[in-house]
Amino acid sequence: MSLLSIQDLTLSIGTYPILHDVSLTVAPGEIVAITGESGSGKSMTAFATMGLLPARATTTGRILLEGTDLLALSEAEMCKVRGRQIGMVFQEPMTALNPVQTIGAQVAETIRIHEGVSKDDALAQARAMLNRVGLPEDRFPLGRYPHELSGGQRQRVVIAMAIALRPKLLIADEPTTALDVTTQAHILDLLKDLTQEFGMGLLMITHDLAVVADMADRIVVMQHGRVVETGKTADLFRAMQHPYTKALFAASAHKVTLPVAPPPQALLEVKNVVRSYRQPRKGVFGPRPEMQAVRNVSFTLNRGERLGLVGESGCGKSTLTRAILGLEPVQSGSITLGGAPVWTDSRANLDVRRQMQVVFQDPYGSFNPRHRVRRLITEPFHLLSDPPTGEARTQKIAQALTDVGLTPADADKYIHEFSGGQRQRIAIARALINDPALIVFDEAVSALDVSVRAQVLDLLAELCRKRPLSYLFISHDLSVVRTITDRVMVMQAGEIVEQGPTEQVFSDPQHPYTRTLLAAAPQLPDMKKNADAS
Template structure:
């Protein structure tokens, strides 16, 4: 038996709060052998990322410390290592790919400078040698026309390209261990599949080990050799992926494996009235260049799209990032300017001024993707949910508004007694329920749901899908559900619209689209989402 490359032994991580230690990780142990991929899985707050950051001694809080345990890498205890020793380990022997590349890359530096800096500092390469090696790395991670990207800044790249740059930076010094912390969470299913395949190919080619952190068991099945399941700071189960998936022993593991959104959309009567009908809609953003800022072209975000939503119906709008999904929804809500008719309850609203459309806002609501960013941290839950009531000037007394808030919170499965708390006191799933309560407090007829489950753990996703179906059935709501998560769309949508480059490439009933997609683009989306054998087509590109 060879010694493991990394051995985490009886490790605890604590944060000092109010004069006492709060355990975030509680006596966990696991090994990673050379060339092996071990996955840490669990819901948000289970201690996965804190465990991984401990390996590199990068815990984000000064009060963080290790009450117990050892982290042995190549026979050396990293917890006992000083900062100079850790600096040699980081970037050389162990590197990390973070979840959100946009916050990990410097927005003020070009891609060449950011990758080249690592090569110059750690490898002592000259400017010319660093440029040559940077090109090799960008080509290695699948950046097309890499030379033309050297002078690009992070905001000029797509999400998948930015993540590839992060991977190139992490591979610059050919590490023995790569730590990947939720590297695909924010990516479309097709780009996610490409990144996962890239990591697997690189691991095989370079012979490195990998610690993969995720809350998605579908990803674990694709990339990992062994899995450790974490709950409330403890590893409750670990073993070979095939064994854990086939015969899970711990109730929490069984719950995670069963957490995928299930069920199908509520049926819609054939005579259900149309709530919203729009199109053909165009949203073109001008491209201005030169000293005089002349328009030299247009970004055709939405280009001649038509859509119709009936009472009690969910229309799912799917496609990759940049396909125009969200822009279409914002145009229907009159939150971005557009050309073309938008009809709400039989009346055209596309020509109305902001003042004229304000009374209709109570019937046209939206739930955004990020439950952390869409709720004001300075407002209590009651203030957040009742805000629309005040704007609409419904003439309700303070007590009446509190009753409306209590009813809305009850309907989304939250205790009305918590209405005077603040968003930071709630989990991600609870915050999204608060956002939904805010939308339904005005008793709307149409709600645009913009990626409302993408930032949530899979078990919480399933709960939100059940909640949305239940609310729709009880309140006869019309939904436009925008998402790149096709598993969630399949569980919620009656009708599906597939968008690519601002146009509809395919649409039909959810049943027919999921049973037999007609276009290469749709088939590639489904292959990536449902882990089919043939992923990739010329229709899906980086």
Template structure:
């Protein structure tokens, strides 16, 4: 039997064809994965199953239990969405309503589709949250999305999707922004629930390691077309298409250069402690220590990797080193021998050009109302006003060329670029000031494997060419292994292990480090569930 049968699907937005003549089928209880680079059409294909693409023109057929989704009326589609076919979106913080509690949002699905009263819906909501292993589910049902961690928000999304026991679950990059241990927990949960409910799963992912251990079959998309479909074992053992072979070969390669030993540190920090004040009620505040007694040394041309789970303090530490943290920071921080810990904002401003940052999500960090020329040139206009209009434009053009983009793109806006191109723009914005230090906060976590490798190669080349030092924050240990000379492992605000990257990742001393490594190389056993294994 076939649960979902997509026949010759073509999706157009105006004159642009995004999905071109795609045909695939999914059986009841089957786990099917769609993979491909950004812009390949995999997410648009999955959204088409629920007719969630705005202003799209469809051709072909999407048969769900024999009925054509594309021929249904909008009221009929409302009975399908959430009840027969449910979806987990990539970023739960944007998919969940910030004005309603988690419990209210899950209960709404139950009341709409099953017609039960509010009291019964509230009881079912707590049961669903408990099923997804959220601690203290009755209390968490009363929480708002911003009060949950990333992993808890994703579990809440799963609980909402499973509320009406759908026959098909669409999971669009469900673990992209999560650290490795949380990724394993979420995928273990999905695997367990899929078996219990005999639910079919359509997973969209760029994580080939995840797909290899989760899916029964895999479809590979390139430029809107489905170029290859096979069982997971067949596809990974003997890929037929050159594009598939390229995807499988796209994993981070170690690309670090040499660092001089007998040089003064570019950045040094001693006994850094970051404290936030957490409100309790109207008047009471309690201190929360996010980073506790951390020392940092970074030489010119060197990359220091900082790894750890969400909430370990790695991003807070990075921001504190650049004096960008909103926390109260104690300790001594020096840049090129100058103590910056106690500098006033005015005294620190000339050094800002030499200390830059590239954030995790370029779409959020690039202003949607500014052109690329304005975005990349903003720092230059502030720090080098003597350049003038023409000099500024030339510098922006050269900055775009250096990161592999065309100066012809300067008049465009961020939404007109792919994820990889937006990250290159963010790098150009930092690079154009000729910094000596760049903080890279998860710069490749949302990119597919081939684009990720391109960005890493670019960063390595820029480091070799300009002698830039990097503080590289990541939950992806493969990326850290490829890029970092040294690594610090953080847990609960403290550094639990540090040293040369190969030494720490090949021969970890601490159980926590071993657990991170095991989570990054998980495997699955159909009878016993998920099994973690160190590489």
């Protein structure tokens, strides 16, 4: 008998339908992954199983946990199931823990509310669980607070909380999406080991097909609140039936062809740049120690070149980007764009700055919601001494919107009227409207669904064909960088440890850190190889 059996689950919030006839099963010791894009209903399926739905949600169908229908349980009965029989791990480890309670107290709480044990016993059990998830006592005493831990360490605490009572089922909702690739690999290993050791069923929700391929025994693909395909991982990857599954897979492995870069002619030159921050004093009168975020970094970006920058959080990518954009001064070294320094005499050089534009990760947060698109994308005009007016301005706006695949009529809309992918197109239009010499893409496609991401990558490739576009593409997603850049730099602890032609670095990495990164990145199975093998 299966451990969890969801049968014909239909869910609506108010009158808005979310899930239609969702059915799936999880056996003890089995890892089942639900995958799909935003709005597919994968998280709602998890929350329905936990009984943590919004107030106005109504459900039909059954969710059986070892034969008990969870939907028929009262709230008080459900409280006994949560934490005891079903544990849950969430996407955002940074905010999933209570900031004012110690990790020991938070793990022990799961034990104390379900078992009538003393505080000391609960803490001892919490200690054992924290040891098990890889947080040993000498470095992670129970009295630590969440803010003293990194994202990966916090996620381990959340896992310890979820499995403290050895639940039969563990639900993990995008458990590694917010983490770096090497941390992600460790957390996925931990989850896999725990599933085997405890004989738990693991229901994992993720948008990342590559993670799914490495991990899951079975895959459930969802679209618009329906299960469109389900099967054993190997079988599903070998013989996909549903067009949506195929499209999802194709989009995840999407590759673009960039035009050949023009002969090298330096545009952005970064020489021996050092950026350090002074940290708070250790003692009352002690000196303020310095933290070097960027250490002696040098590189050149040529005209028409697409340069990638990869590295994990805290490696100094963002600090370097801010220095390049002239948002912060550097302690030593020089940054020049077309020969002119970005920073002169303790002031940002505006002549240089207006030749650079940036596209950020968050397609909604980077726009003022009260302005129309017309105003949003013409913001860079204020940098010009003689901005276009009247008809010329309207022409420019129409041109910029058309270039990114929108229509001139979109100029009069507000940003909330667009989808995430369209918003990112608008961000690109804003970056392009002044014809800048350099564009910086700072995790510009990281928040997008795979199919939308594929479209935006196509758009970039197309723009490159139309005009010589030089950009610095910063991302933690190695597969995206691999297809959208000519050359790539790998950054670790403030230093560029390896740089070279993208394909060469990816196929024959020289530096040990690059190798670690590439090894940790989950890989999609190669369709062709699978087909040959079968």
